[in-house]
Amino acid sequence: MYETISIDVDARGVATLMLDRPEKHNAMSAQMLAELTQAAGALGTDDTVRVVVLTGAGKSFCAGGDLDWMREQMAADPDTRAREAGKLAHMLQALNTMPKPLIGAVQGNAFGGGVGMASVCDVALGADHLKMGLTEVRLGIIPATIGPYVIARMGEGRARRVFFSGRLFDAPEAVELGLLARVVPCGDLAAAVEAEVSPYLSTAPGAVASAKALARSLGPRIDADTIDMTVQALKNRWETEEAAEGIGAFFDKRKAAWMV
Template structure:
């Protein structure tokens, strides 16, 4: 059914949603974005599912947006750019509003959109050794569609420490920033996730869904107006000379024109 993700559900009703492009460090392609949206809606409508674990196959949780997909936006017409940006935004919102609790198991690397995926989880646990970063500005882009979820999780003050600089940070700092609930040794990640999942098996599923909806409504507003604002910001960035230079430099394996790194 799916090609870029896998989805399994155990006898207890614990579903595991796995990003399954290990050879690409689970970078999000157009197909993965579509399949994640479909999976989120499917899981939210499945009465047998009590909780969902989101993880990545292989060495990385998610390396962000697929660079090939990003490069395609450089030459796309405006309507296509808007359509692709909206699909990305709708995928994030589908996961964010999914009625089932979403627990993230984050390992290896989580960059750009991978940070966004961690931010839409109700609880995200990281493996020690994890590297994270909002790396978009290195490419002349901005963390636009993931921005509302990152800021909702971190708060503005903490987000400003890492939102613009593209610097990498480890699991311990991610906990300090509020992005991760805890950091554990890699060997203990599955057990830590299980501890987060287990209590939901004693809770009324409908009450859990209602409680999640309520807490979202009491937090920062992420509605269609906000989502449209992020889509517009992303599309405008895709159209800049900086974005073209940043993506080109990546594929040409050179530093972009603005880099002063030694």
């Protein structure tokens, strides 16, 4: 059914939603975005599912955007770019509003959209070797469509520490920033996730869904207008000379003009 992700549901109703492109460090393609959106809808309406664990196969959680997908965006017209950006935004919204607890198990690297996915988890746990970063500005673009979820998770003040510097940060700093609940040794990540999952198996599923919806409604507004605004912001940035230079330099394996 799925080619870029996998889903396994155990006898307790714990679903593991795994990004499953380990050879690509689980970089996001258009197909992966579509499959994740579909999976969020299916898991959210499955009465046998009590909790969802989001993780990545192999060495990385998610290395950001797939290179081939990025090349396609470079060659595309502005409206096509906007539609593709919208796919990422709507995938994150589907995970963010899924009426099931979403526990993130984050290892290896989580860049760009990978940070966005960690941000929509109700609880995200990180392995101690984890590296994260919002690296879009290095390419002359911005973390636009993931922005509402990152800001909702970190708060504006903490987000400003990393939102537009492009620098990488480690797992302990991710805890300080509010992205991760805690850090554990890589070998202990599965046990730590299980400790987060277990309490939900004693709760009323409908009450959990209602409480999650209430919490989301009391937080920063992320609605269709917000999503459209971020898509437009990214569309505008794609049209700049900086974006052409930064993305071109990335694919040419050279320094962009502004790098010293």
